[in-house]
Structure formats: structure tokens, C-alpha cells
Amino acid sequence: MIGTEKKSLSLQGLLDHLQAYFATKTWQWYLTLFGILAVLAYILNWFVPQAQDNPASFVRYTYNGIAEGAILALVSVGLVLIYKATDVINFAHGEFMMLGAYVAYEMLVEFKISFLGIDRLGLVPALIAAAVIMGLLGILVERLVLRPLVGEPVISVIMVTIGLSSIIHAGVGLQWGTDAKTWQVRDTALADGVLAQVPELFPQDSEIRLDLETGAYEREIEGSRRPVRFQYDKVYIILIVSVVILALIFFFKYSKQGIAMRATADDQQASLSMGISVKRIFAITWSIAAMTAGIAGLIVADTGGGAKTDIPGVGLRAFPVIILGGLDSIAGAIVGGLMIGLLEQYAVGYIDPLLQENFASLASASTKNVVPYLVLIVILMFKPYGLFGQKRIERV
Amino acid sequence: MTATQCGVFHESYGSDLQLRPTTMQRIRIALVLAVVVILPLVANNYLIRISNSIIIAAIGAIGLNILVGYTGQISLGQGAFLAVGAYSSALLTTYYDIPWPVAVVLASFITAGIGMMFGIPSLRLKGLYLAVATLAAQQIVQWVLNNWDPIDGIRDGRATNALRIPDPKIFGYQLNQDEKAFYVFGVLILIAVVIVTVNLFRTHVGRAFIAIRDQDIAAEVMGVNIFRYKLLAFATSSFFVGLAGALLAQHSTAISWERFTIEISIQYLAMIIIGGLGTISGSIYGAIFITVLPELLREMGDFLTKSEVLNADDFRLYLPFIQRGAFGVAIVITLILEPEGIVKMWRDIKNYFRLWPFSY
Numbered sequence: 001m002i003g004t005e006k007k008s009l010s011l012q013g014l015l016d017h018l019q020a021y022f023a024t025k026t027w028q029w030y031l032t033l034f035g036i037l038a039v040l041a042y043i044l045n046w047f048v049p050q051a052q053d054n055p056a057s058f059v060r061y062t063y064n065g066i067a068e069g070a071i072l073a074l075v076s077v078g079l080v081l082i083y084k085a086t087d088v089i090n091f092a093h094g095e096f097m098m099l100g101a102y103v104a105y106e107m108l109v110e111f112k113i114s115f116l117g118i119d120r121l122g123l124v125p126a127l128i129a130a131a132v133i134m135g136l137l138g139i140l141v142e143r144l145v146l147r148p149l150v151g152e153p154v155i156s157v158i159m160v161t162i163g164l165s166s167i168i169h170a171g172v173g174l175q176w177g178t179d180a181k182t183w184q185v186r187d188t189a190l191a192d193g194v195l196a197q198v199p200e201l202f203p204q205d206s207e208i209r210l211d212l213e214t215g216a217y218e219r220e221i222e223g224s225r226r227p228v229r230f231q232y233d234k235v236y237i238i239l240i241v242s243v244v245i246l247a248l249i250f251f252f253k254y255s256k257q258g259i260a261m262r263a264t265a266d267d268q269q270a271s272l273s274m275g276i277s278v279k280r281i282f283a284i285t286w287s288i289a290a291m292t293a294g295i296a297g298l299i300v301a302d303t304g305g306g307a308k309t310d311i312p313g314v315g316l317r318a319f320p321v322i323i324l325g326g327l328d329s330i331a332g333a334i335v336g337g338l339m340i341g342l343l344e345q346y347a348v349g350y351i352d353p354l355l356q357e358n359f360a361s362l363a364s365a366s367t368k369n370v371v372p373y374l375v376l377i378v379i380l381m382f383k384p385y386g387l388f389g390q391k392r393i394e395r396v
Numbered sequence: 397m398t399a400t401q402c403g404v405f406h407e408s409y410g411s412d413l414q415l416r417p418t419t420m421q422r423i424r425i426a427l428v429l430a431v432v433v434i435l436p437l438v439a440n441n442y443l444i445r446i447s448n449s450i451i452i453a454a455i456g457a458i459g460l461n462i463l464v465g466y467t468g469q470i471s472l473g474q475g476a477f478l479a480v481g482a483y484s485s486a487l488l489t490t491y492y493d494i495p496w497p498v499a500v501v502l503a504s505f506i507t508a509g510i511g512m513m514f515g516i517p518s519l520r521l522k523g524l525y526l527a528v529a530t531l532a533a534q535q536i537v538q539w540v541l542n543n544w545d546p547i548d549g550i551r552d553g554r555a556t557n558a559l560r561i562p563d564p565k566i567f568g569y570q571l572n573q574d575e576k577a578f579y580v581f582g583v584l585i586l587i588a589v590v591i592v593t594v595n596l597f598r599t600h601v602g603r604a605f606i607a608i609r610d611q612d613i614a615a616e617v618m619g620v621n622i623f624r625y626k627l628l629a630f631a632t633s634s635f636f637v638g639l640a641g642a643l644l645a646q647h648s649t650a651i652s653w654e655r656f657t658i659e660i661s662i663q664y665l666a667m668i669i670i671g672g673l674g675t676i677s678g679s680i681y682g683a684i685f686i687t688v689l690p691e692l693l694r695e696m697g698d699f700l701t702k703s704e705v706l707n708a709d710d711f712r713l714y715l716p717f718i719q720r721g722a723f724g725v726a727i728v729i730t731l732i733l734e735p736e737g738i739v740k741m742w743r744d745i746k747n748y749f750r751l752w753p754f755s756y
Contacts, residue, residue: 089524091662145728152735154523155470159669162662163727170721174714316658323528370539373532377517380529384520394613 033387037342038062061349062342067234069341070241074296075318076325076333077245078289083327084265085285086146088157092165093293094315099137099168100130100294101301101311102176108183123302127240130294138290142283150282165312173309182306237299244295245334248288252330257284265328317344317369320376326389335387340372347371415594432583436576444575450687451582452643455589457667457679459636462593464665465674466602467629468609469518473530474664476514476537477634479656481507481641483541486561486651496564496646503642504635511634518626522612534658541653564646572649582643589636593676596632605629609674666723670730672739681738689726690719 075093082090090096107126145164149157252258263271264281272278293315300314301307321340325332347367355367385391406412416422436444456478463471485503488494494502514533521529563570569577596602604625607615616622645651663686671682697715701708734741 083524089527145732148732149735152731153673155464155673156669156731156735159666160728160731162666163724163731166720166724167728168724170717170724173717173720319528319531323525327524366543367539370536373535377529377532380517380521380525384522384525386525 033339037339037346040346058349061345063234065342065345066338067237067341068344069338070238071296071299071314071337072318072321072341073334073337074241074244074292074299075315076321076337077248077330078292078296079318079322080325080328080330080333081285081292082289083322084330085261085282086157087154088146088161089319089322089327090289091158091161092141092168093289093318094312095165095168095172096134096138096290096293097297097300097315098172098307098309098311100134100297101307102172102181103130103133103294104298104301105176105181105183105307109181123298127295127298130298131291134294135287135291138287139283141290142286146282146286147279169309169312176307178309180306180308183302234303237303240295240299244292248292248330257281261285317372320372322386324372324376324379324386326386328390329386329388332386332388343372343375344368436579441575444579446687446691448575448578448582448647450684451579451586452640452647453664453667453683453687454680455586455643456637456640457664457671457683458589458593458676459633459638459640460664461668461674461676461679462596462605462636463629463633465668465672465678466597466609467605467626467633468612469515469626469629470523470527471530471633472527472658472661472665473514473533473537474637475656475658475660476534477507477511477637478641478644478660479537479541479653480510480634481638482645482651482656483559483641484638485642486559486645489564490559490561496562497566500639500642500646504638507638507641508631508635511637512627512631515627515630518630519623531658534661538653538657541656559652560650561645563649572647578647585639585643589639590676590680593636601625601628606674663723666727670727670737672737675737675739678737678739681742685726685738686723689722693719693722 075097078096079090079093082088082093104123104126107129108123141164145160146157149160252262260271260276261281261284263274263276264278268278271281296314297307297311300311317340318337321336322333323336324339325334325336347370351367351371379387383389404417406417411417416425435447439447456474459477460471460474463469481503484506485496485499488499488502489496514530517529518526563572566577566581572578597606604615604620605628607618607620608622608625608629612622641656644655667682667686668679669682670685671680672678694715697711697718701711730737734744
């Protein structure tokens with residue numbers, strides 16, 4: 001698993017590596033799946049009366065799906081890291097996200113931080129602060145709660161993370177109450193001079209409009225029949241998530257700790273005997289996972305109406321992602337995240353209107369939360385370890 | 397089947413097959429039964445209502461333990477199966493005018509069927525993958541309950557989320573009003589469930605479940621048809637869970653989907669893990685623990701507000717969070733101290749005193 005010679009950071013080497021990676025069978029599998037998904041959605045497009053008025057809505061659902069999927073991917077990467085290192089699914093991950101959002105709220109509204117003199121950019125230091133504080137919390141949690149349980153049955157450890165989630169939830173409720181804490185300028189009702197100082201980084205109402213037929217964009221589009229709206233805030237989600245995930249990939253590829261972490265995930269006994277401190281690796285893993293969760297929480301809060309107590313629901317949506325991608329595959333988490341994000345948006349765009357048309361008794365239903373699970377079960381029947389998960393060879 | 401202490405020699409097949417071969421065990425069960433009988437005579441209505449919740453939770457927890465503790469298939473779909481039991485008994489009594497005891501039994505069988513259906517992925521899935529597949533059951537059932545209009549209740553001519561069902565009556569007692577009557581009825585069912593499950597694990601079926609939990613490949617090699625027994629485990633487990641759900645519906649007579657969310661699944665998992673996986677008594681201890689804890693906190697809070705240590709409004713506002721936090725703290729502390737649950741603690745205490753004062 002671990003290269004013996006020291007790898008150098010050359011562009012040519014990186015390109016070679018990427019080329020080798022994309023040439024593998026799994027990636028072809030994957031692209032095929034995405035292709036099928038896209039074709040299916042595009043066919044559905046023509047069956048749904050609402051969509052026919054606006055065929056370009058397919059592009060919008062795809063775009064929104066990728067943005068949603070990017071958040072899910074970021075959340076799932078943390079879950080996969082913890083699973084790889086410790087064989088445990090962290091049920092408190094959604095609560096870590098929530099905590100990250102509240103940390104950002106404290107930074108932006110209580111401490112009124114700004115960056116380069118611009119209040120708008122206050123989110124950048126807030127993001128860093130959330131990451132750092134959550135990272136420390138991850139270490140603390142590992143030390144106090146999880147280390148005593150090393151070697152115990154997996155289900156007991158999972159139960160402990162569930163208990164942890166209850167504790168964090170209760171703590172947040174006692175400290176901040178149940179109302180959403182926003183830092184957006186739009187909420188003028190709350191603006192008593194404090195909140196108004198910290199507008200969101202990319203306001204949700206600003207968007208690029210693109211006409212797919214003529215290629216025109218922005219203001220020229222006034223007379224166009226079929227504009228597609230691209231919201232700015234979705235761009236920045238994709239950007240931040242890409243940066244974080246790229247940083248993680250580089251960390252695992254080239255840093256000493258990262259390589260040690262991969263070694264530990266591969267074989268704890270062997271890495272112990274090679275002088276790696278497995279205890280420290282566990283702490284680092286929890287720390288990184290909590291960090292990514294905190295960043296994801298901040299993004300969710302920024303684009304979804306502030307820090308509030310239903311953010312852990314996003315953590316729950318990450319479970320089908322990690323199972324779909326394979327519990328122990330980071331690439332799987334990223335691809336799975338994108339797939340679930342797309343599926344959710346296509347469900348909203350195409351399946352919901354179909355249900356409204358044809359089934360009176362399900363008229364008000366939103367299939368967003370169910371469709372991923374249905375697809376998940378079907379895929380699991382064919383690939384029981386997810387798309388990328390390592391098949392376990394069991395011996396008696 | 398279970399190991400007993402040394403020095404117990406059986407002289408006939410009859411004594412060998414006894415559930416409780418030693419005198420101490422008989423004394424203990426007599427004491428438990430005495431408490432169960434005396435409780436309704438001395439307790440007030442409030443205490444009996446909590447006991448009724450415990451009875452329902454215990455039946456559900458035993459059902460879940462058959463699947464998770466004995467067969468080793470982690471399930472996050474408990475809330476869904478409870479909901480299936482509750483809703484099918486409610487719909488059978490409301491729309492088909494079936495007498496409620498029949499409806500409760502039918503509901504249990506329906507839940508067993510649904511549970512078996514959601515157990516099919518266990519053919520290929522294991523461990524956490526299966527756990528998330530059962531989470532799918534939870535989400536799908538919850539979605540149906542939430543969105544499918546025909547099962548909504550109707551109040552004042554408008555559809556509401558809560559479904560009201562006719563009052564269950566037996567021998568002139570109205571079970572949803574008369575807590576004592578429900579207590580008697582519930583205890584009888586719980587005793588029946590305990591006897592059935594304890595004996596289940598003395599049969600070849602129960603042994604097959606345990607073999608699958610311990611090492612499924614070895615079990616298969618020894619001739620256990622894994623898929624069949626896994627499905628059977630899902631069915632038996634869901635049967636009891638459905639029974640608990642049906643009783644819950646008959647006890648409260650108004651049900652809505654909010655009472656069957658993933659949080660309920662997690663609560664039941666907490667019950668069996670805190671109590672002790674793979675033990676019947678553990679399920680009951682866990683049910684008592686998780687049901688009593690929030691009530692105890694409320695009582696304590698009420699006491700503090702009465703003695704004016706706490707502000708009543710503040711207390712009401714914070715209570716749900718305090719209860720939730722205490723639930724979490726209880727889980728974390730119990731599992732850090734004893735990952736195998738209350739049953740293990742009880743066994744340790746027993747073992748300590750068995751050899752006291754000369755323990756090694």
C-alpha cells in the first residue's frame with residue numbers, strides 16, 4: 001500500500017498518477033452509472049408536464065444536485081475517515097456539523113470578525129475558526145469518550161456516538177435555544193445593527209442567468225424564453241468543498257501523518273510494529289473528521305437559513321452516501337455524495353410532479369428523502385459492499 | 397443451555413429441562429412476580445401509567461433483541477416496525493370494525509410479514525451495510541405514513557395527522573382510560589412474550605439464530621440455512637415489535653407518525669445495548685432505564701420548581717434538552733463503565749457476593 005521510495009511533488013508525476021487512476025475499471029463503471037442517471041433524468045424530463053415548458057431545467061437540477069452533492073460528499077468523507085481508522089460509524093457527525101455552524105455564528109455575530117476590512121469576507125476567518133475549534137473538539141471527544149472503548153464491540157461504540165449526539169444536541173439547545181441563528185443581511189427583522197454588518201458571502205438572490213439556446217447570459221436574457229438560473233452560492237459551495245477535499249487528498253498522499261493514517265487503516269498490528277502511534281492516529285482522524293464536519297455545517301448554515309437545530313438531518317442524509325460509495329472508500333464518498341445529491345434533485349424535479357399528476361392520495365408528497373434509499377437498496381443487492389467498498393474476505 | 401453454577405446435578409430429564417433449576421433463581425423470580433403483583437395495589441395512577449409504558453417498551457425491546465442481540469443483525473428500523481404494528485391495528489379496528497384483540501394479533505402478523513420483506517437485503521448485506529438498509533425501511537415507512545392521505549385521521553371533517561381509534565374494551569374495562577386494567581392485560585402479555593422468547597432460544601431455531609450471530613459462515617457449514625433463519629429472525633423480531641406497536645396504539649388511542657421516527661429506533665437500540673445484548677432480562681432492564689430516566693428528571697425538576705430553586709417557565713423550556721442530554725450522558729457513562737450493559741453489572745455484583753468475603 002505504501003510506496004517505499006519518497007514521492008516527489010512533480011507535475012508530471014501527478015499527471016501520470018491521475019491518468020492511471022482514471023484508466024481503472026471502477027472509474028469506467030462509475031461514469032457509466034452517471035451516464036445512465038443523466039439519460040434517465042433527461043427522458044423523465046419529457047414526461048413531466050412542468051418540465052416540458054422548460055427543458056433547460058434539467059441543467060438547473062443537475063447544477064443544484066452537484067452543489068448539494070458536494071456538501072454530502074464533504075460530510076461523508078469525514079464519516080469514511082472515521083470508519084476506515086476505527087471501524088465505527090459516527091452517529092454524532094450531524095451534531096458536529098451543527099456545532100461548527102454555531103461556532104461560525106458566534107464568530108460572525110458575537111465577535112464581529114471581518115477579513116481585509118470587509119465584513120463580507122468575515123466568513124473566511126469564521127470558517128478557519130470553526131475548523132480549528134471543531135478539530136480540537138474531535139481530539140477531546142476521542143480522548144474522553146472513544147478511547148476507553150477501544151476493543152469493545154462495534155455496536156457499543158456506535159451507541160456511544162449516539163449518546164454523544166444527544167449530549168451535543170442538548171448542549172446546543174441549552175446554549176442557543178431552538179430558533180435559527182442567522183448571520184444573513186436579508187433577515188432585516190433581526191437586524192439591530194449587529195446582524196446587518198455581516199452579509200453572506202455570496203447572497204442567494206444574486207445569480208447568473210444563462211440562455212441555453214443562444215448562449216446569452218446575464219442581463220441580455222430579459223426576452224429569453226428559457227433562462228436557467230445559476231445561483232452564486234452554489235458555486236462557492238463547490239469551490240470550498242473541492243479545496244478541502246483536494247487538501248485532504250494531498251495530505252494522505254504526501255504527508256507523513258497521512259501515510260501513517262493510511263497504513264493504520266490498512267493494518268493496525270503491522271503499523272503498530274512499524275512504530276506508528278495508533279492512538280495518535282485515531283485522535284488525528286477524529287480531529288480531521290470533525291473539522292470537515294464543521295466546515296460542512298458552516299456551508300449548510302450559510303446557504304440554508306442560519307445555524308439551527310435541524311442541521312443534523314444533513315448528517316443522516318450522508319448515511320446512504322457512504323453505503324452507496326462503500327464504507328471504506330473516500331473516492332466512493334465523493335462519487336456517492338454527488339450521486340445522492342443529483343438523485344435528490346431529480347426526485348424533486350421529476351418524480352414529485354409525476355406523483356402529483358397521477359396519484360391524488362400522494363399529492364403533497366416529497367420524494368426527496370426516499371428515492372436515495374430505494375436506489376441504494378437496489379444497488380446494494382448487486383454490489384453488497386457499495387460501489388467502491390473493499391470486499392471483505394471472511395475466514396472462519 | 398446457559399451455564400449454571402457448580403454443584404447442580406440433575407437426576408432426571410425433567411429437572412435438566414427446567415428453565416430455573418436452582419432455588420436462588422426460583423426465589424428471584426418469585427420476588428419479581430411479587431413486585432409485579434403488588435405494584436398496582438399500592439401505586440398511584442401515574443406510576444401505573446409509567447409501568448404500562450415500560451411493559452410496551454419491554455415487549456418491543458425483546459423483539460429488537462431477538463434480531464440484534466441474538467441474531468446479530470443490527471436494525472435501525474425499529475420505529476418503522478412499531479409504526480406498522482400500531483397503524484395496522486388502528487386501521488383494522490377503525491375501518492374494518494375488527495374487534496381489537498383480533499386486530500392486535502393480526503397487526504403482529506402483518507408486521508412480521510413487512511419485517512421479513514425488509515429482511516431480504518440481509519441475504520447479501522452484513523453489519524453496518526445492513527444497518528443502513530434497515531434505515532431505508534425506517535425512511536420509507538415514515539414517508540408513507542407522513543404522505544399517504546388515506547391513513548390520516550379525520551377530525552371535524554378535516555384530515556389531520558393523528559389517527560384516532562375506537563376505545564378498546566375488555567370485560568367492561570376500558571383499557572385506554574383504566575390504567576390498572578391495561579397493566580393487568582399488559583403484564584400477562586409480557587409474561588407470555590418472555591416465556592416464548594426464553595424457550596425460543598432452547599429450540600433449534602433459536603440456536604440457529606445464535607450460531608448465525610457468532611459466526612455465520614461456520615453456521616452455514618454446519619448446515620444452518622442462513623437466509624431462511626435470518627428471515628425467520630426478522631419475522632419473529634418484527635412480530636413482537638408489531639405487538640408492542642399495536643399495544644401502544646390501543647393504549648394511547650391516538651397515533652401519528654411523529655411517534656415512530658428514527659429517534660425511537662435509536663431509543664430502543666439504547667435500551668437493549670444498555671440493558672445487555674442477547675439477554676431477555678437485559679431488554680427489560682433497558683426498557684425500565686430508558687423509560688424511567690426522563691420521567692425521573694421531570695419529577696426532580698418539578699420538585700425543584702416547587703421548592704423555588706428553579707423558575708417554572710425556564711424549566712419547562714429547558715426540560716426537553718435536559719432529558720435529551722441526560723439520555724446521552726447515561727448511555728456514554730454506562731457504556732464506558734460496562735460496555736456489556738446492566739446485565740453484566742448485575743452478574744458482577746452477584747459473583748462478588750457469591751464468594752464473599754473470600755472472593756479472588
